[in-house]
Amino acid sequence: MYNITKDESKQLVLEIKELQLRINNNDTIATEMEQLKKQIQNKNDEMNTLKQEIQLKDEHIQQMERDIEITKKDFNDKEKQLLSHHEQAIKILEEKNLKLLQHSQALSKQSNDQNKEEDQKQPNNQDIPSSPALPVSITFNFDTFCTSSKSLKKCSGHTGAVNSIDYSTFSGHYICSGSYDKTIRVWDIETTKQIQIFNEHSNCVNCVKFSTYYYYNQRRNVICSSSNDKTIRFWDFKDNRQLQVLNEHTDT
Structure with missing residues (x-):
């Protein structure tokens, strides 16, 4: 039978304790590694969630840009329609104004011709005043109409x-x-x-x-x-x- 000396016994005890420490350290390292793995997985999940949110926001921004383009197009179309209607209204007013002017001038010429005929029929009667001539022109001023108009309600x-x-x-x-x-x-x-x-x-x-x-x-x-x-x-x-x-x- 082999007898162990005290020194050898102490050495064995020290080696056993060292092995236990190593085992404990390995267990601690394994636990820490598991925790790190979980943290990494959580970070990956957070990154995926952020990516999804960014994608949704990008899609929302793209939709807003499309809506803005549609609104711009609608606004431009409405503006063109309003300008066209405004130009048509001005053209109609100018045409009516021209017709009114021509009619007024025709009436004025007719009145002057009648006055001349009456003067020729009564050359010696200087005391009878001739009929007053009609105004030469009657015009409609659109700007004056707009500035003189007022809001009722x-x-x-x-x-x-x-x-x-x-x-x-x-x-x-x-x-x-x-x-x-x-x-x-x-x-x-x-x-x-x-x-x-x-x-x-x-x-x-x-x-x-x-x-x-x-x-x-x-x-x-x-x-x-x-x-x-x-x-x-x-x-x-x-x-x-x-x-x-x-x-x-x-x-x-």
Whole structure:
């Protein structure tokens, strides 16, 4: 039998303790590695979530840019239409002004000719005054008309340009309006107060109209509207509710 000396015994004890320390250290390192793996996985998950959020924001920005382009195009089209209508109105006024001037000049010439004939018939009668001549020209000044005009009433509430209005002649004194702010509003023309608002359209409202059909056939106060969201809608502004949606259009 082999006998262990005290020194050898001490050495063995030290080696055993060192091995235990190494084992404990290895366990600690393994635990730390697991924790690091979990942290890395969490960071990867966070990065993936951020990537998804960035992608969604990019898509939202792209959609906003497309909406802005559509709005710009609509605005340019409306501006061209307004300019065209303005030019047509000026042209019509100029034509009417020219006709009025020509007619006035013709009347003036006719009056002068008549005066000359009367003077020739009565050459010795100097005391009888001749008939006064008509004005040579009568002109309509559009700028003077605009500056002399004044606003009678004002209805305020829309946050975007107003595209369309209609006046009710069969059920009280009301005006309805449709706007770029996607709303339809009803106003009491006597008090200029807003009495109703409808905001179900998802894009600008192009046209509004009081429905004579609903009023005379069903005795209901109904407004119909069309919008860039490709829908036509009917609204009962007395009962404050939407009656019907027509959404078969595929373009604005």
